[in-house]
Every structure is written in C-alpha cells, then in structure tokens.
Amino acid sequence: MIRPTLVLVLLTLVKPISSLAGLPETIATIQPSVVGVGTYNRLSERPYNILGTGFVVGDGHYIATNNHVIPAILESQNNEKVIIYAGKGNAAKVYNAEIVTRNSIHDIAILKIEGLPLPALHLSSKMVREGEVYAFTGYPLGAILGLYPVTHRGIISSITPIVIPARNEAELTAKRIKQLREPYIVYQLDAVAYPGNSGSPVYDPDTGEVIAVINKVLVKSTKESMLTDPSAITYAIPIKYLRDILTKLP
The missing domain is CATH 2.40.10.10 (Trypsin-like serine proteases)
Structure with a gap:
C-alpha cells in the first residue's frame, strides 16, 4: 500500500507535460x-x-x-x-x-x-537545451496595430555559432574575419519574429525568467549572409551577454 505522504512527494517532483499550462498567467506578469x-x-x-x-x-x-x-x-x-x-x-x-x-x-x-521604477524581469541562469519551449513578447509591427504587446512561442531548435566558415575568399571580409575569430553561440527558434520584435525578451513560459533577447538583423548579416531569400528562422542572443553588460554598469 502506497502511503499518502509518498504520493504527495512524487507529485511535487513530477513536472507538467506541457509548459503552456502557466503561459497565460506568465504573459500577464511579463507584459508590464x-x-x-x-x-x-x-x-x-x-x-x-x-x-x-x-x-x-x-x-x-x-x-x-x-x-x-x-x-x-x-x-x-x-x-x-x-x-x-x-x-x-x-x-x-x-x-x-x-x-x-x-x-x-x-x-x-x-x-x-527617470521617475518611478517599472517592474523588472528576472534574468535566468539555467542551462538552455534544444527542444525546450519558450515564449517572447514584443511589438512585432511597432504601433501599426496599436500599442499592444504580442506573444509568440516556439522551441529552441538549435544552439549554434553566430557565424559559419566562409566558402571562398570573397566572403572573407574584415568584419567576417573578426567574427570568425570571436564567435559566440546564439539560439535558433522555430517561431517567426518581425522587425519590431527586435529586443523582445525570450522567457520561460512557467517562470517568466528571461533566457535570451530576440535579434534578427545581426544574425542576417552573419549566419544567414549567404541566403538571398532569408527564411523565417528567428535568432536570439543568450542572456549571459546582457548580464555581463549589466554587471559593468556604474
């Protein structure tokens, strides 16, 4: 016979199958x-x-x-x-x-x-893995549809370097060489972001902790530079780079 206390312990250890269960509540917390x-x-x-x-x-x-x-x-x-x-x-x-x-x-x-502080988001320190579901909230089309934040979601489909090796000498510009010498990792998501989403926080649907910052322009000049018709792939800058900058503020 299984004791009730054991069942309670087991239930607290089991995570919900879908991370979307808490997304509506998280969005309400994130939006301000x-x-x-x-x-x-x-x-x-x-x-x-x-x-x-x-x-x-x-x-x-x-x-x-x-x-x-x-x-x-x-x-x-x-x-x-x-x-x-x-x-x-x-x-x-x-x-x-x-x-x-x-x-x-x-x-x-x-x-x-200046003025009264706004509610700040918490920056995550967790290790992000491919296949995990995340959401991001922002203004994909600016104020065209009114000043109302929009939320998208998707999985981390790949954790990949910002640049790929050049195929020929013509692609070895000074900027490309510098990027190849100082590569860093970005997150690729299977969700569509639009120009106004630049700067949007990517966060855990359950906790609201931010794991990355949506970015597309920078990656299109590096990771997707060879594409004449860029795909709907969205990239995000890992939050550790933002955290490093914040620690150096006066």
Whole structure:
C-alpha cells in the first residue's frame, strides 16, 4: 500500500507535460515589463516612432534592447530623443530615455529612464537545451496595430555559432574575419519574429525568467549572409551577454 505522504512527494517532483499550462498567467506578469523603444522628433511628420521592443531590468530604471534598434546618430538639431513607451493602448506612458551603453558585438543596448521604477524581469541562469519551449513578447509591427504587446512561442531548435566558415575568399571580409575569430553561440527558434520584435525578451513560459533577447538583423548579416531569400528562422542572443553588460554598469 502506497502511503499518502509518498504520493504527495512524487507529485511535487513530477513536472507538467506541457509548459503552456502557466503561459497565460506568465504573459500577464511579463507584459508590464515589456516596452516599446523609439524616438521623438518634434519636426517630423510622425513625431513618435516605435523602432523595436525592450524590457525592464535591474532596479526598474534600465531598459534592455538591441543596439540596432537605436539610431546610430540622433538628429540633435531637431531635438530627436530616444523614448520608451510603457503600458497598453491609450493608457501607455512615454518616458525620455538616456543611452547608457551600446554593445555592437552582441547587439545589446542599455537605456535608462527617470521617475518611478517599472517592474523588472528576472534574468535566468539555467542551462538552455534544444527542444525546450519558450515564449517572447514584443511589438512585432511597432504601433501599426496599436500599442499592444504580442506573444509568440516556439522551441529552441538549435544552439549554434553566430557565424559559419566562409566558402571562398570573397566572403572573407574584415568584419567576417573578426567574427570568425570571436564567435559566440546564439539560439535558433522555430517561431517567426518581425522587425519590431527586435529586443523582445525570450522567457520561460512557467517562470517568466528571461533566457535570451530576440535579434534578427545581426544574425542576417552573419549566419544567414549567404541566403538571398532569408527564411523565417528567428535568432536570439543568450542572456549571459546582457548580464555581463549589466554587471559593468556604474
């Protein structure tokens, strides 16, 4: 006869077969920490422009996103500023953002906002494995469909180097050589991400812990550079690179 206490112990050790069981609750927790990243230019026909996605980290004043989301040069003569959109629809608030640091190698940028802190996401330290299911939330088409975050999900289909060896001398550009000398691993997902998803957090559907940052532009110039018609494959930068940057902030 099996004792009730033993059954209780066994049940606590068994994980649910589907990680989607807690996804609706996790999305509700994640959304307040996911923000739109864009610019404001008072002289533009469209003063407010969403360029990508970001998410709150650290003490609630820092925003992580992709480096390529932030313009390389702001039009200072027109008072162009980097801004953050937090919240949904008409209830969204706009924050002025300061660029704290930019990392072109891993395509990560850190912004800082003033005022009351926003809810920050927890960065995971778990080992990611191929076949695991994850979700990501962001603004795939900017504000075209309104300022409402969208969630996608998929598995880690491959853990792969950012670059592949060149096929011939013509592909051995200075940039390619540097990347071959300093390769690093990225996650490949079988979920479709759109331009506005750049900077979206990739997270565990059960815990909400972030394991990566969605990125496509950087990888298309390296991993998929030989493709004339890139596939719908989505890549993400492992969170350890973001964590390394955060530890070096003043």
